[in-house]
Amino acid sequence: MPPREPELPEGTDQIVAGASAEGNEGSGGFVARASNGGARETTDRLVTQARDQIATLRDQAGEKIRAYADDGKGKASGLLEELGGVLTDAARSVDTRLGEQYGEYAHRAAGAVSNLAGRVREKNVxxxxxxxxxxxxxxxxxxxxxxxxxxxxxxxxxxxxxxxxxxxxxxxxxx
Structure with a gap:
């Protein structure tokens, strides 16, 4: 790297013609300078655009999460229905092996699981x-x-x- 000239500010390698804000008023360089609140308007516009983008992304994320939750709810209700069916079969088996007195408990459990599956299916997220x-x-x-x-x-x-x-x-x- 070439040696720096002493008059350059720290972090600057060379002077770009027209880039100075002092004394070179129409030299054509890029200088960020506000005139009559232009910077304020630009900042406000950028902030508004950023807020709009954030709101859009938040809405999209919410929709995706809701879709995943609905999918999970459907799977959970399906699994609960299957579990209810298994418990009903087990209750029938208990009825035949141990008697209806003990099978009644298993039937109640199967009914409770089936009711839960129905409530999960009916509710929304x-x-x-x-x-x-x-x-x-x-x-x-x-x-x-x-x-x-x-x-x-x-x-x-x-x-x-x-x-x-x-x-x-x-x-x-x-x-």
Whole structure:
């Protein structure tokens, strides 16, 4: 790098003709200078554009999240319906093996799971969000406990998955 001339400001390698704001008023260089609030108008316009872009991205993200939530809701209700069917079959088996007295409990459990599946299917995502907000307002301590347990379970799941990925290709240790 060539030696710098002493009159240049720090970080400048060379003088560009017309780029100085002092004394070179119509020299054709690029100088950011406001005239009659032009910079303010430009700044306002850029801020407005940024806000519009943020609002658009937020709306798009909300739509994607809602679509994923609807898909998850459909899968959950399907799984609950299948579980209800399995419990109904198990209740019939209990009826024949142990008697209807014990089978009644299994039938109630199967009915409860089937009812839950129907409620999940009928509700929309906004209803679930509202229910969750109401639950947190009514029982914040329980909500924090549930969040802590869910977080712990998620971390354990991720660690197990990462441990499994790191073991791929390595010989298994014999205990």
């Amino acid at each position: 906004d209803d679930f969000v509202d229910d969750a907000k109401e639950f947190v307002r009514k029982s914040p301590v329980v909500a924090i406990g549930i969040a802590a347990v869910a977080g712990f379970a998620l971390v354990r799941l991720l660690r197990t998955g990462l441990d499994d990925v790191s073991r791929v290709g390595r010989p298994r240790d014999e205990d």
